Amino acid sequence: MSPVIPPTTEFERNARAVLEASLGRIDARTRSRLNQARQAALEAAGRRHGPWWRSFALMPAGAVAAALLLAVMLWHRPPAVREAPLLEGHVSAEDVDLLADAEGLDLIEGWDGPFYEWAADQSDANVQSES
């Protein structure tokens, strides 16, 4: 605190006494409002100096509840339905059976032998008839 300097002359001493007496005549309403203003200022200073974790305590309860709900929903969200990939690292049992079966292999490769043999025969027959 800065040093308080006592008044040097009689006039100054008297003036100070009168002024201090005038402070004692400040009414109760004004004193009460000054007290309220002081409490508000102290509260403002307290908010400014609170530790970091106290800011969580000051968060509105609704905001905290909403954040928790969102976190739970994200955690328990069902996996999204997606298309099976064309190439997989593993081979299923159905694929193995298909490969082991020769007829199935023809189907996979689009091989239709009798049809092509018949078509070739038809083509040869047409050539011979024209000649």
Add this chain to the structure above:
Amino acid sequence: MLAALHGDVDLTDEAKTRSRALNQFLAGVELKAFKIAQTALRHEDDALDAVQDAMLQLARAYADRPAQEWKPLFYRILENRIRDMQRRRTVRGRVIAWLPFRGEDDEDEVDPIAQAPSPEPQPVRRLELDEAVGALEKALGELPRRQQQAFLLRTLEGLDVAATAAAMGCSEGSVKTHYFRAVQALRAQLGDLYL
């Protein structure tokens, strides 16, 4: 983790200590600050608003500063608020003067709390005090603002010349000049102000 927790505890204790010191400081200056603001503004509610704003600004912006700096800072803030209010009042007065219809103020309403008696001395002594306080307040009200400010900060608040200069935002030489002129003017008007 433990150290961090200890750190928090220390911080909280420090904050509590500082809050107590700030409370003590503000409680010590609030009545004098109100009297200074009231003398300058001549309006009780405006004076209360000015003191409240000064308290809030000190707490928000300067609570971390060393306690010995609070008093000049507080009175500097208060002085700025008083000046702002005086300017605003001047502008408002000019605007209202042009309005054809002016609303009636409700200042005639009697506030029972305001009428409540404060602890007072005996009636004769009270009368003498009333007269002395009235005469001094009237004479102070007629002083130029800077002289009024220098006189109140030095005599009522008891600030030294350096702290008064810091609060007024001027040089120590100016403070001495304003204060000397204020004392001369008051003495010329009031005599020796015997009680």
